[in-house]
Amino acid sequence: MQNALFVGVSAQTALARELDVIANNMANVSTTGFKGRSARFQEYLMPVASADSFQRQDRRVSYVIDQGTPLDLSQGPVEPDGNALHVAVRGDAFLTVQTPQGLRFTRNGAFELNPQGNLVTSDGYAVQGDGGAITIGQQETGLSIAPDGTISTNLGVRGRIRLVTFADPQALQNEGGNLFSAQAAPQPAGPESRLEPGALERSNVKPVIEMTRLMDVNRTYSMVSSIVSRLDDLRGTAIRRLADVA
Structure with a gap:
């Protein structure tokens, strides 16, 4: 009993x-x-x-x-919204952002520009490019994001959004704010992962x-x-x- x-x-x-x-x-x-x-x-x-x-x-x-x-790493619905700063990730890659606790990873591509011209998340974390934070001058116009993450304005290429993957994505840990942390080092995303500009990936x-x-x-x-x-x-x-x- x-x-x-x-x-x-x-x-x-x-x-x-x-x-x-x-x-x-x-x-x-x-x-x-x-x-x-x-x-x-x-x-x-x-x-x-x-x-x-x-x-x-x-x-x-x-x-x-x-x-x-x-x-569950399945693709969520991708909905176009016409915002030039928004991107949806297609594939198994993650976006990289800088937080006070260090680098974190997310699928939330609802970006914006802060008063200093830095590309940031809605929580104010700096989006990381291949060379670090991405800054757009106040006088620059015609901003566009290519499927490979390259950001261009009327002054030319301003950076490329860093997309990464993990050998074992199941080891990612939720940290709140729709962010993940990882013990293992990320790897550059392959050609099978890309961005869809002017759109957002919804929850899966x-x-x-x-x-x-x-x-x-x-x-x-x-x-x-x-x-x-x-x-x-x-x-x-x-x-x-x-x-x-x-």
Whole structure:
């Protein structure tokens, strides 16, 4: 009976974790360039506390283990908006920005120019080019961004937006603000990755699927909670009856 309670609690913990993942996905349905996550679990067979010498051998106890929240790197819908400073990333590459904590990576290409003429994100982080920050003079006109990231004005080429990829993108860590950090060094993006100027990549979260997952998790959590509650009541009844016999 005790094992059954532990198994139920492990299932509730896993379901609560999945609920957090779904809630975060739903909260970012409208976030530009957002990449959703899913929950991954694995069966864990208890390797100890068994006695196989009995006529009826102990059954193995199966728990639930949280195996992480893999990143969904599928392409989100790309919507043109006509803004010359906006870019959508096509492929598996990431944009590079400079933050107070160091270099970070994002798929959010909603750029703008700050008062100093630096190309920045909506949070004010400097977009990185091959040679560092990209600056556009106030007198420059005709700004355009090419699919390879080259930025040009009436004065010529002003820089090229840095696109990078990772050998293991699943190792990227969310840091809030639609940014990722990485322990491994990024690599220059290949020709299969490019920018689509005058457009933005929307979130790749599918609301209908997430709502279906949410209902399924809630239903399963309620079922497991009911089982755990009944087992707890049964244990209490057994203890009281044993006390009466004594």
